[in-house]
Amino acid sequence: MSKAILLSGSPNAEGNTVQVLRECAKTIEANGVETEVISLAGMKLHDAMDFTSDDDGFDAVIAKIKEADGLIVGGPVYWGTVRAQLMTALQRIAMASMQQGNFLSRMVGGPIAIARRGGSTTSIQEMMMFYLANDMIVPGSTYWNIVFGQTAGQALQDEEGMNTIRRFGENIAFLIQKIKG
Numbered sequence: 114m115s116k117a118i119l120l121s122g123s124p125n126a127e128g129n130t131v132q133v134l135r136e137c138a139k140t141i142e143a144n145g146v147e148t149e150v151i152s153l154a155g156m157k158l159h160d161a162m163d164f165t166s167d168d169d170g171f172d173a174v175i176a177k178i179k180e181a182d183g184l185i186v187g188g189p190v191y192w193g194t195v196r197a198q199l200m201t202a203l204q205r206i207a208m209a210s211m212q213q214g215n216f217l218s219r220m221v222g223g224p225i226a227i228a229r230r231g232g233s234t235t236s237i238q239e240m241m242m243f244y245l246a247n248d249m250i251v252p253g254s255t256y257w258n259i260v261f262g263q264t265a266g267q268a269l270q271d272e273e274g275m276n277t278i279r280r281f282g283e284n285i286a287f288l289i290q291k292i293k294g
């Protein structure tokens with residue numbers, strides 16, 4: 114069965130980002146693609162250009178992504194941009210792909226930004242840099258993938274945002290199955 118990984122860049126294990134990704138995962142599963150939600154909460158990632166540090170656990174995540182057919186990234190907006198640890202994660206994944214046969218090539222996916230109020234579209238654009246430079250395929254939805262919420266759980270009350278995410282999930286599953294045949 115095809116599989117999509119949903120990676121949360123939030124430091125909060127039960128925050129809005131993880132909750133939104135779980136809802137997206139439900140839609141993807143309902144449309145025939147297996148999912149796994151992975152959180153960066155509790156991880157301290159070393160820089161993509163740091164080749165000397167000990168294993169920080171992220172190579173095991175990269176190994177799962179390498180085997181997947183889809184990769185969705187959820188970014189909480191901090192200080193108007195994507196959280197730095199998530200951008201580090203994306204750079205680590207991109208470098209691993211380049212070193213390991215371009216495993217991101219034609220993988221389906223896209224970004225989701227979660228914010229209280231400002232910086233969500235610039236954060237989508239930041240994360241899109243990763244997708245577009247790594248030969249990936251990004252479907253649209255009925256709006257940009259942005260969801261509003263501050264305290265944990267609030268994002269699920271953003272009806273328009275969640276409908277956008279559910280349609281995005283449907284499009285992810287649709288595309289993966291078209292490509293995999």
Ligand SMILES: Cc1cc2nc3c(=O)[nH]c(=O)nc-3n(C[C@H](O)[C@H](O)[C@H](O)COP(=O)(O)O)c2cc1C
Pocket residue numbers: 123124125127128129130131189190191192193194227228229230231232233262263264265268
């Ligand atoms: C340090 C910090 C900075 C933040 N900066 C912004 C911001 O620039 N714009 C915004 O709309 N929300 C901002 N927020 C709110 C978060 O984006 C919002 O609470 C989001 O739901 C957090 O997702 P999480 O629960 O998965 O961590 C900030 C929150 C924190 C803790």
